[in-house]
Amino acid sequence: MSRIDRRSVLKAGGALAATALTGCSTTNPASTKSSAGSLAVAGPDWAGFSRGLDGTLYRPGDTGYAASHQLFNPRFDSVNPAGVVRAASVNDVREAIVFARNNKLVCVPRSGGHSYVGASTIANGLVIDVTALRGITYANNAVQIGAGAKLYDVHVALDRYGRSLPTGTCPTVGVAGLALGGGMGIHTRTYGLTSDRILSMQVVTADGGVRTAGPTQNADLYWALRGGGGGNLGIVTSFRLATIGAGKLGFFRLSWPESKAAAVLQGWQRFAKEAPYTAWANLHVTAESNGTLSIHAVGVSTTGSAAAAAAQLESLAGTKATGRTVTVKTHMEAVRYLGGGSTSPRTGFLAGSDVLRGPLDATTGTALIGVVKAAARAKVAGSAILDPLGGQAAKEPPGGSAWPWRSALGVVQWYAGLPTPPSTAALRAAQNFVSSGHRAIAKTSAGGYVNYVEAGRSVNSYYGANLGRLHAVKQKYDPANFFHTSYTLN
Ligand SMILES: Cc1cc2nc3c(=O)[nH]c(=O)nc-3n(C[C@H](O)[C@H](O)[C@H](O)COP(=O)(O)OP(=O)(O)OC[C@H]3O[C@@H](n4cnc5c(N)ncnc54)[C@H](O)[C@@H]3O)c2cc1C
Structure with a gap:
């Protein structure tokens, strides 16, 4: 059975069998009548959701849950999400957004996990972790990068072709968070920011739609995602960027x-x-x-x-x-010198x-x-x-x-x-x-x-004269303010 077939079958089964449900404290769970006629509270169907995923769902108490929501900064280890989806496909990202929306769960995307404020984890909400989507393909001076790739892996992959990208220095920072917020580093003055090299992106928006954002498709979203910051407008699943030479x-x-x-x-x-x-x-x-x-x-x-x-x-x-x-x-010597090695504790x-x-x-x-x-x-x-x-x-x-x-x-x-x-x-x-x-x-x-x-x-202090236009894009692609935390556009 193909993955799609399997998923549809499981989904149909899940819809019929959504009974043994576990609760989640931030939701406004749907109320249902029990057979005795009293009002019972039905929480999200976590089990059904998990069965329909290509990837893995971690819930409190599961083996691997603690590691699944650890960020780079241990200060946020005590923040406990209701669930962490380690997405294995773009469809998982879509399904997770739909699940969060249907169950009124606050949801945050997570890539490299280096947010300064722990914005890629959320107490009692749903983390959509894209780190398994980390494929890197190079052709004709452009590179396609899965949103879960880390900077060191990007540099290693591009170095094989004598190419590079302007990025920040920390080897474990995610390309997604870095590029969506700008991305400053040693090449900023010669080649611009990381976001300036983005040719297009694939992004899953709050309605569950999978879109391309580029100069001729959803150009307003393309504009906003280049510097508008992660977590505001949708979940980017891949980037296409114009590379630079990897000279000495x-x-x-x-x-x-x-x-x-x-x-x-x-x-x-x-x-x-x-x-x-x-x-x-x-x-x-x-x-x-x-x-x-x-x-x-x-x-x-x-x-x-x-x-x-x-x-x-x-x-x-x-x-x-x-x-x-x-x-x-050399290019890789420079990457390791600036990053203090190939990984970062x-x-x-x-x-x-x-x-x-x-x-x-x-x-x-x-x-x-x-x-x-x-x-x-x-x-x-x-x-x-x-x-x-x-x-x-x-x-x-x-x-x-x-x-x-x-x-x-x-x-x-x-x-x-x-x-x-x-x-x-x-x-x-x-x-x-x-x-x-x-x-x-x-x-x-x-x-x-x-x-x-x-x-x-105020998050608004990060956008200067572009704030009004960013709000307009937010209103168009996320009119219900689904992607909403203290660290998103407000
Ligand atoms: C040690 C260290 C060194 C750094 N060095 C530099 C540097 O040299 N230059 C520089 O410019 N910055 C640097 N930064 C800052 C870094 O760019 C940001 O913290 C960036 O947001 C981290 O991205 P991430 O994917 O690792 O983090 P995450 O915490 O995963 O994500 C950051 C934000 O983006 C959102 N997000 C994550 N993935 C996605 C996605 N796929 N789609 C949409 N939103 C998403 C998250 O919800 C969160 O709001 C550094 C940070 C650290 C901790």
Whole structure:
């Protein structure tokens, strides 16, 4: 019997035999009359749902349930979904959406599981995990990627053809979450964001329809999914992206003493504006456990010659680095260097971001440094990590996709590492660090980067001038606001 035949038979059987049902606390379960005439409450038919899947359903108490809803950040291990569907086919995704809708379950998609706020898990709701949909096929400079693929696997697959993609650095981040929210990394200035390379997507929308979103099909959805953030508009099951060459890359790492922090910050901002498109460098201002600050930049030249880019950054900062390495790396060496290997251990953290509408003036720059210095004194493992935009990312037309920050200078990420499990005091100190960061540079902040989404901040602050158009697309494809959590468009 074919899979489709099997599914239809099971579905028909399930509809007849939907009796022994288990409940789910967030649902408004349908009320049915029992044979005695009293009002009985029927919960979702989890067993029937499970039988109709090509993949696996995990329910509380099942072997594998605990692992099925673990995200990268252990902070969210205590969030217990009513069910996790490990989808094995696009049809499973469709069936899961229909099941969630029929049973009034809140549902969230999950790919790499790196959401900063645990948005890919949901207490008492349904997680639709697409990690098994991870096939990667390359032809004619384009790559078809299943939405469950992780960045390292994408790079390994493309490297065989001498090709690559602009992505972020963490090897275990999912291509789906990264690309839907933008996707910044070492190639941003030369080739744009990950989302800028998307040619088309397959997406299952709230009505259970399987659609193609591309320049000529559902073009409004294509616009919105490129930067509008994961979890808002549907569940993407695959992406088609235009690849780039996987040539050798020149790297530099420069470090300075704390006393040079202000000068280096000003120099880095000029570098972000003035360096050629082929040069990229991010800046790390880090609170060390001994109460001091460390300042370093990691830079790349996509032409392979990093020494000139390093010298330009030093010259703009007006100060020579005290630590300096310059190397050339192959594509895969670079991927492993930036990602710290081929995989990444689960890590506790709390973070947020500010998009820099322009350079920080000297006073605001000093305030930024002061926030990290205060973290060092308070023994908070805090960093301000500044990523440049500009170059090709700025060349895309401002309304060309939902990603709103084309004219920005860069993004500051406020990142605080946390122990597992974090104490209440550690969490409070981390939150205080992130809030102090926001306050310190508020006058230069245009909003936040949706891939660094944070709790307690309106999701609307991630979309700038594109918010109205995004709402219109949401209204068209998800009029009942089916994809709705505290971390979706509101
Ligand atoms: C260690 C680390 C390093 C990072 N480095 C970078 C970096 O260098 N550059 C950068 O730009 N970002 C970076 N990020 C941020 C990262 O891009 C986001 O956290 C991203 O959303 C993660 O995607 P994911 O698929 O792994 O996560 P998930 O938690 O699975 O998903 C993130 C969001 O997308 C939704 N979603 C997941 N799959 C789908 C789907 N198939 N269809 C629709 N919605 C979906 C989820 O519901 C959730 O809301 C990093 C994050 C971490 C934790």
